[in-house]
Amino acid sequence: MAIPNEALRKVLMEIEQKSIQSSQQIQLVKAQIAAKKRESRILQLTASEVGVLPSGTAVYEGVGKMFIQTPPSDVMLRLEKEGSDLKNDVTNLEKKLHYLETTYTNSRNSFEQILTRAGGSV
Template sequence: MSNRHKLKEGKFRLHIWKKFFTVRDGNRLLREAVAAPSLGMSKAFSELQAKVMDTQQKVKLADLQIEQLTKTKKHAHLTDTEVMMLVDETRMYEGVGRMFILQPKGVIHNQLLEKQRIAEEKIKELEQKKSYLERSVKEAEDNIREMLMARRAQ
């Protein structure tokens, strides 16, 4: 392990230069002087930073999925609104693979409502997952701060 390492991941940056640990959290700078950076401390920091990065990627993925499901739900709602304005005798076709199947208006309406309901359920699940992941990131960041404070107290 050389005297100069830089691990840049996520919100935190850990710099190990000779006898200093420096952790940058946004605009705040925390510097901790130590006799020699211990291998265990460096490993713990890198593990926590990897966890933070992984969790932040999962949060971004959840955001993208929520956005896509919201679009799907909105599309189904608008389609259903237009279908309901048509008279009951209107011939409606459902696309299935490369073909179209003649369906009654009620069946199409029920399918669109089901599509909206499923999208709404998935959105709720993803929002719960996202809030859990955000709490996990916050806990990991707090653990990094605690490690610095514990090291400072020594």
């Protein structure tokens, strides 16, 4: 059973549109993952620097336009919490990336299958 050309074009346009949207979202998610990994690396470097300080060292954290003296142990706890939050964010973004890549691949495969079945008559 042959699909009318107009209906076939409409289906192909929808699949192509979904493929383009998935591709754009993939790029966006990859950029978000890279940014989160950079933040994580900065936290690791900060933690390693604060970790080697003697316990009585004054450490200051920025709050708005001022700085507040904070014990190094509190800073380390905050850095660990932020680090675990970033790891969770990266994990969730990687799951989203996998979903988007699967959607993109399926869209492209569907597009190619329709073209092969139609014999390129579109």
